[in-house]
Amino acid sequence: MFSETPPSIKPSGAPSVAKRVSIKDIARLACVSHSTVSRALRESPLVNPDTAEKIRRIAADNGFRASAVARSLATSRTNTIGVVVTSIEDPFVAEVVSGIEDEAIAHDYSVFLANCHADPQREMKVVQSFEDRRVDGIVVTASRVGALYASVLEQMHIPIVLLNNQHPSQFAHSILIENFEASRAAVAHLIRLGHSRIAYIGDRFGYGSDSERFSGYRSALDEADIAFRPNYVLHGDGKAEAGRVAMEKLLAVRPAPTAVFCYNDMTALGARQAIRARGLGVPDDISLVGFDDLALACYMDPPLTTVRQPKHRMGQMAMQVLLKLIAGEDAEQNVRVAGELIVRESTAPPKENSECNYSSARKTRSRKSMVSSSSRS
Amino acid sequence: MFSETPPSIKPSGAPSVAKRVSIKDIARLACVSHSTVSRALRESPLVNPDTAEKIRRIAADNGFRASAVARSLATSRTNTIGVVVTSIEDPFVAEVVSGIEDEAIAHDYSVFLANCHADPQREMKVVQSFEDRRVDGIVVTASRVGALYASVLEQMHIPIVLLNNQHPSQFAHSILIENFEASRAAVAHLIRLGHSRIAYIGDRFGYGSDSERFSGYRSALDEADIAFRPNYVLHGDGKAEAGRVAMEKLLAVRPAPTAVFCYNDMTALGARQAIRARGLGVPDDISLVGFDDLALACYMDPPLTTVRQPKHRMGQMAMQVLLKLIAGEDAEQNVRVAGELIVRESTAPPKENSECNYSSARKTRSRKSMVSSSSRS
DNA sequence: AATTTGGTTGCACACGTGTTCAGTGAGACC
DNA sequence: GGTCTCACTGAACACGTGTGCAACCAAATT
Numbered sequence: 001m002f003s004e005t006p007p008s009i010k011p012s013g014a015p016s017v018a019k020r021v022s023i024k025d026i027a028r029l030a031c032v033s034h035s036t037v038s039r040a041l042r043e044s045p046l047v048n049p050d051t052a053e054k055i056r057r058i059a060a061d062n063g064f065r066a067s068a069v070a071r072s073l074a075t076s077r078t079n080t081i082g083v084v085v086t087s088i089e090d091p092f093v094a095e096v097v098s099g100i101e102d103e104a105i106a107h108d109y110s111v112f113l114a115n116c117h118a119d120p121q122r123e124m125k126v127v128q129s130f131e132d133r134r135v136d137g138i139v140v141t142a143s144r145v146g147a148l149y150a151s152v153l154e155q156m157h158i159p160i161v162l163l164n165n166q167h168p169s170q171f172a173h174s175i176l177i178e179n180f181e182a183s184r185a186a187v188a189h190l191i192r193l194g195h196s197r198i199a200y201i202g203d204r205f206g207y208g209s210d211s212e213r214f215s216g217y218r219s220a221l222d223e224a225d226i227a228f229r230p231n232y233v234l235h236g237d238g239k240a241e242a243g244r245v246a247m248e249k250l251l252a253v254r255p256a257p258t259a260v261f262c263y264n265d266m267t268a269l270g271a272r273q274a275i276r277a278r279g280l281g282v283p284d285d286i287s288l289v290g291f292d293d294l295a296l297a298c299y300m301d302p303p304l305t306t307v308r309q310p311k312h313r314m315g316q317m318a319m320q321v322l323l324k325l326i327a328g329e330d331a332e333q334n335v336r337v338a339g340e341l342i343v344r345e346s347t348a349p350p351k352e353n354s355e356c357n358y359s360s361a362r363k364t365r366s367r368k369s370m371v372s373s374s375s376r377s
Numbered sequence: 378m379f380s381e382t383p384p385s386i387k388p389s390g391a392p393s394v395a396k397r398v399s400i401k402d403i404a405r406l407a408c409v410s411h412s413t414v415s416r417a418l419r420e421s422p423l424v425n426p427d428t429a430e431k432i433r434r435i436a437a438d439n440g441f442r443a444s445a446v447a448r449s450l451a452t453s454r455t456n457t458i459g460v461v462v463t464s465i466e467d468p469f470v471a472e473v474v475s476g477i478e479d480e481a482i483a484h485d486y487s488v489f490l491a492n493c494h495a496d497p498q499r500e501m502k503v504v505q506s507f508e509d510r511r512v513d514g515i516v517v518t519a520s521r522v523g524a525l526y527a528s529v530l531e532q533m534h535i536p537i538v539l540l541n542n543q544h545p546s547q548f549a550h551s552i553l554i555e556n557f558e559a560s561r562a563a564v565a566h567l568i569r570l571g572h573s574r575i576a577y578i579g580d581r582f583g584y585g586s587d588s589e590r591f592s593g594y595r596s597a598l599d600e601a602d603i604a605f606r607p608n609y610v611l612h613g614d615g616k617a618e619a620g621r622v623a624m625e626k627l628l629a630v631r632p633a634p635t636a637v638f639c640y641n642d643m644t645a646l647g648a649r650q651a652i653r654a655r656g657l658g659v660p661d662d663i664s665l666v667g668f669d670d671l672a673l674a675c676y677m678d679p680p681l682t683t684v685r686q687p688k689h690r691m692g693q694m695a696m697q698v699l700l701k702l703i704a705g706e707d708a709e710q711n712v713r714v715a716g717e718l719i720v721r722e723s724t725a726p727p728k729e730n731s732e733c734n735y736s737s738a739r740k741t742r743s744r745k746s747m748v749s750s751s752s753r754s
Numbered sequence: 755a756a757t758t759t760g761g762t763t764g765c766a767c768a769c770g771t772g773t774t775c776a777g778t779g780a781g782a783c784c
Numbered sequence: 785g786g787t788c789t790c791a792c793t794g795a796a797c798a799c800g801t802g803t804g805c806a807a808c809c810a811a812a813t814t
Contacts, residue, residue: 070800113490447770
């Protein structure tokens with residue numbers, strides 16, 4: 001009508017992307033200032049309801065979506081958080097992240113995810129990038145670094161929440177599972193079943209959660225007046241393969257343990273494989289207890305007795321604490337959540353005759369040579 | 378010296394956050410304009426090396442980090458991509474995301490992660506939020522929606538890559554596993570072992586990857602002149618529980634199948650449990666094949682024969698295609714990647730005497746009553 | 755009728771960075 | 785010595801949105 005549209009010349013090769021419509025375009029179409037558009041779209045009471053409605057209609061018709069980037073610059077809030085994890089492939093981590101993300105999206109936050117693969121250098125790098133992107137907060141899950149943060153956290157003007165971090169820091173808030181109580185309960189369960197030769201396969205030596213779980217183990221032993229045997233304690237790395245290797249070593253110790261408490265379910269999964277490879281049964285020859293209650297725990301053979309961590313819930317809690325901190329409210333420095341012992345079928349009373357060796361242990365050349373059949377009634 | 382610092386009055390309750398230093402602050406300290414600072418920090422050849430060095434030093438000393446938000450607004454590039462997944466708790470998805478993230482970070486991109494829990498409404502919502510945030514590109518992994526995208530994708534000015542999407546779209550690029558060839562190879566493997574009564578537990582009926590894998594299954598059967606039995610085909614939902622339920626039904630079919638090809642490893646995991654609950658053995662009574670080669674596949678009992686998808690690699694490829702598209706280059710519309718049959722111990726020749734019933738099947742009241750011992754040499 | 759009030763609106767600036775363009779000064783060349 | 789060139793720098797604007805403040809108008813009040 002008013003202006004001729006010049007013949008649009010598309011640059012060859014480039015896709016025909018219509019220029020992104022901005023708030024000013026809408027303002028022009030609605031014959032108002034961009035301020036009014038801004039107010040109308042944000043439901044401000046300062047604009048006439050009729051014009052507001054008209055503006056909203058025009059905006060919708062033109063598929064206008066306000067740029068979160070520009071808004072962030074203006075408001076200095078990004079509605080964005082950063083989550084740094086050791087590895088998203090770790091099922092424990094994945095569930096926690098899921099909880100964080102659910103809670104975040106419910107509050108209109110988006111989450112940046114970054115793996116650091118337990119590499120301190122990369123961990124610092126991603127935290128840097130989060131800071132560059134002006135995230136409103138950061139959650140660090142199961143970091144093996146932690147200590148490094150101390151110096152950074154001081155300078156950081158962003159609230160941080162650590163979840164099951166190996167090295168809790170006084171500069172940050174934390175969500176923590178009650179390692180001590182939970183593992184003591186797990187080991188007490190084994191003792192109640194009649195076990196006294198109980199081994200422990202831990203995480204890497206020196207990590208916070210490992211030493212806490214180890215303390216719970218020791219405490220349960222002490223309480224039952226069971227002598228502690230140093231050679232019943234081995235260290236893995238929280239993954240299945242290391243659990244398998246540790247279990248193999250454990251099977252050579254004499255007198256042989258009749259039960260094994262594992263740092264986590266993945267370790268137990270590896271241990272289970274080593275036990276089976278020796279032709280032994282769970283729980284008939286060895287009782288097995290894990291920690292985490294991963295989804296796969298109840299699909300193991302037999303279903304694994306373990307300590308449940310409310311992983312999804314813990315992720316939500318971390319986000320909730322973070323939201324409080326972002327809002328400037330104060331929150332509890334360390335939230336400790338209780339674990340729950342889930343008794344399944346990998347634990348049973350020890351065999352009467354298993355004095356110091358496994359009765360049914362046989363040297364098997366090939367794992368293929370095993371088959372399940374029933375023998376116990 | 379020049380100005381007295383007024384006694385700093387911290388607002389009570391608020392943390393003592395030093396005001397964020399901006400490029401102008403650095404400019405003031407270095408006695409240059411902010412333009413020069415900008416150029417110096419971006420290693421522009423337009424600034425004198427000495428002043429550049431001086432500026433960089435001052436910036437570093439003051440812990441200055443340029444705001445990615447402001448930069449994004451100025452350059453209209455965010456160096457950010459969005460990844461939407463059904464559920465990050467799915468191990469397959471987790472590995473893919475890990476690959477995406479690794480490749481992204483290597484190119485200085487950050488990734489937004491969003492679960493949609495297979496809820497179309499939420500899926501649209503997160504894609505919206507990605508658009509609002511002006512991500513440079515989007516990867517959609519294993520979406521069960523897909524079809525809905527058609528209308529959105531048309532309007533979207535953002536490149537999108539779909540990975541193993543159930544409903545490929547002409548509007549987007551895709552990374553796809555060779556479902557047909559891989560499943561045909563898996564079933565052919567069973568046939569080579571001597572099986573002819575082979576069942577299939579699929580994903581939800583109608584999904585793209587399910588029908589492709591089913592086609593491969595049928596093709597292998599046809600090629601070997603094995604009659605197709607409709608009652609050997611059941612549908613789950615790609616998760617363990619559904620696999621268990623489907624397998625239970627399958628165990629009641631007569632003549633009973635001697636081998637089962639599962640849509641994925643999780644389904645196989647559930648099927649394994651159902652088989653064990655009936656007191657049957659794998660592979661002695663039933664051979665089992667999965668798909669995906671999850672990390673847990675080799676820790677199953679017995680280790681699972683399955684089709685490996687290069688999940689991490691596929692994630693990287695998706696990111697690479699996306700980077701090309703972002704750069705304005707064109708990329709192959711559909712990249713198909715080959716699966717690889719990994720033969721482990723869950724497959725073996727069928728028993729000679731298993732004519733139409735399981736010889737060793739026993740009614741077991743409790744799964745606890747099973748123990749492994751070796752019987753076959 | 756003059757003044758006040760209250761509801762709407764637009765102007766102008768801010769947010770922090772990138773980038774074009776017009777200088778500015780020093781050295782080189784004629 | 786004058787001019788040209790080149791290296792470098794700063795002013796000004798752009799990016800798209802939010803917001804304080806002033807202005808405007810109509811209705812209500814004095």
